[in-house]
Amino acid sequence: MNNALSKLQQDPLAREILQLRAKELAAQHTDEQPTEHHSLEDFIHFRLAGKEDYGIPYDVIEEVLVVNRIAKVPCSPAHISGVVNRRGDMLTIINMRQLLHVAGDIPAGDQSHIIVIKTGTLLVGLHVDELVGNSMFSRAALAPAPQSANAKDSNYFVGIHMGRISMLNIPSIIGDMG
Template identity: 30%
Template sequence: MSKQSKKQIKKKQVLEAGVELIPDLYEEGGKPKKSKLQFISFVLGNEWYGVEISKIKDVSALSTITYLPCAPLHIAGIVNLRGNIVSVTDLRKLLGLSPVPTTKESHILVIQAGEFETTIVVDRTPKAMEIELSKIDPPLETLDPSRAEYIVGVCKLKNIFFAILNVEKILAFK
């Protein structure tokens, strides 16, 4: 079987199992509910990422992160966001990226799945975008396994590759 055929089969499997890619993407019987999805895109280091917009509760300028003793290593601390105390997940640690200092362009995104929520710090101002479902491919098989579980798909728009994050897995990290 050719490399292209394997990729097409894998993409079809991912799209048919849309519940794994993005929950509630398909109706019963396999028909897509939507042809396009909306995402918030952002940068960590030199890499672009996206989160489905329905998983974003809030976007805010970066505020002071307070250290939280005895927290797991992937928890950078907590922030007070409009009177709510929310944990800050260090996405760089989860994805194996090098730490960098925050800048005035850094923002926090409050992500949620079900009753769970956390914030993630991003390097540049997040932007909304719309992606055709057909442009989303499965994650690369060569992706480091420690990162792969947090990425549900990839796409290319205007010569930029985006990794689409699995919010449920980020929130379930132990």
């Protein structure tokens, strides 16, 4: 191996080719860096039914809660899980499985994960199965969201991050409920 490397270093044509390749690779790397039009945003990553991944940008997130009990509200729509007491105020909880039509087993356990979001003056909680973590995304780099048979549901998605995380359009989701 060392013999081949020393021959490459001694050959001026091979050295020139390697330098050109290095310059091209360096140029490609700098092209991938975020610019003003390609800025990165933080998001929280969650999962429903153990198989479907979603993301919500941090700019609409107030906090994440873990609650032991969600009080059911009689005669409420199917996508409303109920309400919880959040520091003396009642917080409406939206069942994201129902809202996004995700089927699957409900995770076992006594605790529920709630992502508290705020759009305008409206504050609601999103009931999710599993919090995966947080990461960053670029709106410009998102793949187009798949079209849904229900036009209303199509507006719920901004796009797809990394081929598997559906980025949610929270203002559109909340706007349809008001």
